[in-house]
Amino acid sequence: MPPASRVTIRDVAEHAGVSVATVSKVLNERYGVAAATYARVRAVIEELGYEASLVAQSLRNHRTNVIGVLVADLEPFSTELLKGAADAIRGSGFELVVYSAGGRTGDREGWERRYLSRLSGTLVDGAILVTPAVAHAGLTGTPVVAVDPHTGPTEVPTIDSDSLRGGQLATEHLLSLGHKQIAMLTGRADLRSAQLRETGFRRALGAAGLAVREEFVVPGGYDAVVSARSARELLSRPDRPTAVFAANDLSAIATVAVARELGLRVPEDLSVVGFDNLPESALCTPPLTTVDQPIRQMGYRAIVMLIGLIGDPEPHDRRGRPAPVVQGQPTHQTLDTKLVVRASTAAVPTTLPSAS
Amino acid sequence: MPPASRVTIRDVAEHAGVSVATVSKVLNERYGVAAATYARVRAVIEELGYEASLVAQSLRNHRTNVIGVLVADLEPFSTELLKGAADAIRGSGFELVVYSAGGRTGDREGWERRYLSRLSGTLVDGAILVTPAVAHAGLTGTPVVAVDPHTGPTEVPTIDSDSLRGGQLATEHLLSLGHKQIAMLTGRADLRSAQLRETGFRRALGAAGLAVREEFVVPGGYDAVVSARSARELLSRPDRPTAVFAANDLSAIATVAVARELGLRVPEDLSVVGFDNLPESALCTPPLTTVDQPIRQMGYRAIVMLIGLIGDPEPHDRRGRPAPVVQGQPTHQTLDTKLVVRASTAAVPTTLPSAS
DNA sequence: ATCGTTGTCGATAACGTTTTCGAAGGTTAG
DNA sequence: CTAACCTTCGAAAACGTTATCGACAACGAT
Numbered sequence A, B: 001m002p003p004a005s006r007v008t009i010r011d012v013a014e015h016a017g018v019s020v021a022t023v024s025k026v027l028n029e030r031y032g033v034a035a036a037t038y039a040r041v042r043a044v045i046e047e048l049g050y051e052a053s054l055v056a057q058s059l060r061n062h063r064t065n066v067i068g069v070l071v072a073d074l075e076p077f078s079t080e081l082l083k084g085a086a087d088a089i090r091g092s093g094f095e096l097v098v099y100s101a102g103g104r105t106g107d108r109e110g111w112e113r114r115y116l117s118r119l120s121g122t123l124v125d126g127a128i129l130v131t132p133a134v135a136h137a138g139l140t141g142t143p144v145v146a147v148d149p150h151t152g153p154t155e156v157p158t159i160d161s162d163s164l165r166g167g168q169l170a171t172e173h174l175l176s177l178g179h180k181q182i183a184m185l186t187g188r189a190d191l192r193s194a195q196l197r198e199t200g201f202r203r204a205l206g207a208a209g210l211a212v213r214e215e216f217v218v219p220g221g222y223d224a225v226v227s228a229r230s231a232r233e234l235l236s237r238p239d240r241p242t243a244v245f246a247a248n249d250l251s252a253i254a255t256v257a258v259a260r261e262l263g264l265r266v267p268e269d270l271s272v273v274g275f276d277n278l279p280e281s282a283l284c285t286p287p288l289t290t291v292d293q294p295i296r297q298m299g300y301r302a303i304v305m306l307i308g309l310i311g312d313p314e315p316h317d318r319r320g321r322p323a324p325v326v327q328g329q330p331t332h333q334t335l336d337t338k339l340v341v342r343a344s345t346a347a348v349p350t351t352l353p354s355a356s
Numbered sequence C: 001a002t003c004g005t006t007g008t009c010g011a012t013a014a015c016g017t018t019t020t021c022g023a024a025g026g027t028t029a030g
Numbered sequence D: 001c002t003a004a005c006c007t008t009c010g011a012a013a014a015c016g017t018t019a020t021c022g023a024c025a026a027c028g029a030t
Helices: A009-016 A020-027 A035-048 A054-061 A076-089 A108-118 A163-176 A192-207 A224-236 A249-261 A279-283 A295-310 B009-016 B020-027 B035-048 B054-061 B076-089 B108-118 B163-176 B192-207 B224-236 B249-261 B279-283 B295-310
Strands: A066-071 A095-100 A126-130 A144-147 A158-161 A182-186 A217-219 A243-246 A271-276 A289-292 A332-335 A338-340 B066-071 B095-100 B126-130 B144-147 B158-161 B182-186 B217-219 B243-246 B271-276 B289-292 B332-335 B338-340
Touching: A009 A020, A009 A035, A020 A035, A054 B054, A066 A076, A066 A295, A076 A095, A076 A126, A076 A279, A076 A295, A076 B095, A095 B076, A126 A295, A144 A295, A158 A163, A158 A192, A158 A295, A163 A182, A163 A192, A163 A243, A163 A271, A163 A289, A163 A338, A182 A192, A182 A224, A182 A249, A217 A224, A224 A243, A224 A249, A243 A249, A249 A271, A249 A279, A279 B279, A295 A332, B009 B020, B009 B035, B020 B035, B066 B076, B066 B295, B076 B095, B076 B126, B076 B279, B076 B295, B126 B295, B144 B295, B158 B163, B158 B192, B158 B295, B163 B182, B163 B192, B163 B243, B163 B271, B163 B289, B163 B338, B182 B192, B182 B224, B182 B249, B217 B224, B224 B243, B224 B249, B243 B249, B249 B271, B249 B279, B295 B332
Parallel strands: A066 A095, A066 A126, A126 A144, A144 A158, A158 A332, A182 A217, A182 A243, A243 A271, A271 A289, B066 B095, B066 B126, B126 B144, B144 B158, B158 B332, B182 B217, B182 B243, B243 B271, B271 B289
Antiparallel strands: A095 B095, A289 A338, B289 B338
């Protein structure tokens, strides 16, 4: 019982009276070891409690079996996504490292760039970028998939959801309730999803023959505190809107809080619809009408896609068996969004709230 | 621009006209390299965009700078803890791997055992066990700290919160509101925290001169679905309790849902107090009275303690400087709990609810 | 001149694996 | 009996680092 030094493949080899090469072969189920030897080595492995060093294997194999997830912060969206990723990782033979930048939103870009570059010669076989800010220019050959990517054209494999349609659904719902003065809290300006939700909003209004009042589309930044600030201004106006579409649930919840604080009842005096369908949005008061986005699914798909991109290690000589070559799955996936109506929206009051 | 093969320390050495030994020295800021050489090598590193291979370093140094967090599932508690851990990890030079067993609660013990054994010869320098089920018998010399550990005596360094006092606080709060028929949904039987919350409950009742009705303490398992089942039975009784103390917020929220479903109003007909103070417990309807447990803090402290246990790598020859030896910090920490009163509890109705 | 001393640097042996490739022995075919 | 093959195995070269330790030069002091 040597508690100090780890038991290595050499120890196993000596105890079994074979070479390390042979031990390695039985470990990897390679062809060319006699049944008797195989059994003996297996027994010694069991007896010594040997576990191969992942580090040494990685060095030799150029593959760590680790996937990195880069999130700016562990807010509800990332958290939910992480669950899906964890589901997908299970049994895949990969591990999950979580890189979180943490509170400081200022140097988000710098932080991402730094990690992206480190990513080159380092721990992970591939990475998932959650709501990334950077264009990830000149990446290092390490496979990457982005979830809800930044705006602008990108060659990076991507998972997102149908934000355009989602934005339309939300807005149409409000319109169908009779609302005409509808405001929007937009999302993080650098993300494509935010842009699309806003276009969805504008299109729906346009289709209904309504002009958008630019002073009614205010920044929310996918963030609770900036949303609260904008909501306060918006709802303090004498000609305040009767409904607001928030670009995500965090913003919507913040809006509800501000409304309550200003003495407005939701949904009687103000309808609010969010976007995301976080678990907490069903719990809050009132339960939030929102656009469902299959976040866990997105995390799951992202991992699956990434693993596909990483590919199998060369099957080598294990008695023939040509590599299956499963290439060719699509490199962009957009998942469906749908409206879920709960209690934060209601028909516009017949008596207009003091507007003209 | 060779996009294929990574740039290695040898490349840098050649470009700079020095040996790999020298490059390694400048990388690690070792003593004994001339200023001119240092600058030249640094320049080449920059130019080539060289990043040292963490894998090779790990192999050589016997240290991976990775910390593992083992969670059974990514429920709110683990998630919150993870945030604290992520905060603490930042700038520490370590990375965080998350191992999640996932839904399947059946083989929890088997899963833990498996990972614990793998942990021996593997990726991480240390690990954090969140609500572990196993005694982690004969661990491998890898430092480990447990958060909210299993019952029974344990030598493992531990972080938890004062569940005993928390249980008492919750119960005393209900008592002070005039409740006499108080039920409890217990937690996961294998966890010390669950046991202590129950003792706190019993002690408080005892101190108030009330006998505990054993049919009122029912299993909740820290789990929403088993709690819901127990709550349904409990609240269907003709002599149902007027208040219930749930061992965690998940159970409390489930109880509220069941109550609503049975036509009981919370808090008018039934008071509910939880335990954890999850973020969502402030959002739900009604906002939950609960015992606050500083979960993020616990995650933070766990990482700090673990890093302390791992210790600095030998400082070697970087020009003297004896190792500081920061040993001796306590190996068990119990954080304070406190009651936060919100809207799910109220005074017991003066007219008894049809009981004798 | 000679002898330490000091300052720089590089060859090299690890770290724990996996894979190649050739050697040794056994079997079968001619 | 020889040639060809197949099976089983081990020696050794990688993989990309870091630490040791000796070589070598320059220099001041005797």
